[in-house]
Amino acid sequence: MGRGVGIASACASATVVNAIAAGKGAAFGVDLRVQARVRLTKGGKISGRILGQRKESPRLIEICVRRVLENLGMKKYGAVVETTSEIPIAVGLSSSSAAANAVVLATFAACDQRPKPEQVLEIGIESAFEAGVTVTGALDDAAASFYGGGVITDNLKRKILKRFKVDPRLVVVVHVPPVKFYTSKVSPEDLRHIYRAVQSVHRMALRGEIWKSLTINGLLYSTALGHDPMIAIEAISKGAVAAGLTGTGSATVAVAEPDKVVDIVKAWRAWRGRILITKPAIEGARVEGV
Known part of the structure; x- marks a missing residue:
């Protein structure tokens, strides 16, 4: 054992193809980060806190620590x-997914161990299933958060089918409505009617048509889940390369050249919520200290 303290971080990710309907997904890293600090103690008790989010359950991060120690x-x-x-x-x-990656890495670091990437992803996914925060295991989200850049996955087989680069000069604009929307409330049964359409969007992503896939996926899921698709369409009309619902919402992501950002932000001010301006994440998860 090392000094018994580990610090690590991982990035957010945005959806290209949501895997809930068809079990296959795609996502890319976004440069918003979560940091985890793990300090080992004697006696077997694990206690977690999500700082600044008292209403959110720490169950997932506690399970991640327990599974690494086991x-x-x-x-x-x-x-x-x-x-x-x-x-x-x-x-x-x-x-x-980002919190799981960061906590798993930080726990290994606290134990003076360097895990393989597959090990980090596997423990994070199993922990997410146990905590009930995922429907498909979210390998697409977890892998994009861990590696940075983009991934196309088969979540049900837990396979990364392809990785792709995202132009670092692009800007990612995120509209965050005032309402939360928990993925665990959605089941594949609810989305059976878009199964075939999502499969064809996934094939499109595999062919390299990433941004077209993101936009069509967003329209399909917005309509299926009752989110307003007009916010994404507005971003496209203002010159975004792509725009669509990310995950099961409620946020919408637009990807744009830098000179289009002001117009997109102005248009989005018509919708309630806040707007974040960030960029694709080239670097994924990393250990930051022990």
Whole structure:
């Protein structure tokens, strides 16, 4: 064991193809980060806090720590785990996947261990299932958050089918409505009617038509889940390369050249909520200190 403290962070991600309807997804990293600090204790008790978000349950981050300690045969230890985040929670920006990645990495670092990427993703996904915060395991979100850049996945088979680069000069504009929308409330059964359409959008992404896929996926899911698709259409009309619902919402993401951002932001002020301006994440999860 090292000094018993680990600090790590991971980035948010935005949806290209949501995997809930068809089990296959795609996503890319977004430069909003969550940081986790894990301090090992004696006695086996694990307690978690999401700083600045008292109403949110720390169950996922506590499960992540427990599973890492079990994995390393260190069940006699406990831990205090805290996360701080720039990522709005429960709006579709993979706050859960990012938190899981950061906590798993920080716990390994506290134990003076360097895990393989697949190990971090596997523990995070299993923890998310146990915590009930995912429907498909969210490999697309988790892998985009861990690696940065873009990924296309088969979530049900837990396979990364392809990775793609995102132009770092592009700007990511996010509209965050005042309402949260928890992924766990949606089931594949609710989305059966868009199954075939989402499958064809996933094939489109595999062919390299990433931004077209993002826009069409957003329209399909907005309509299916009752979100307003006009906000994305407005961004496209103002010159966005792509725009659509991210995750199951409620946030909408637009990807644009820098000179289009002002027009998109002006148009989006007609909708209630806040607007974040960020960029694609080239770097994913990282250990920041032990």
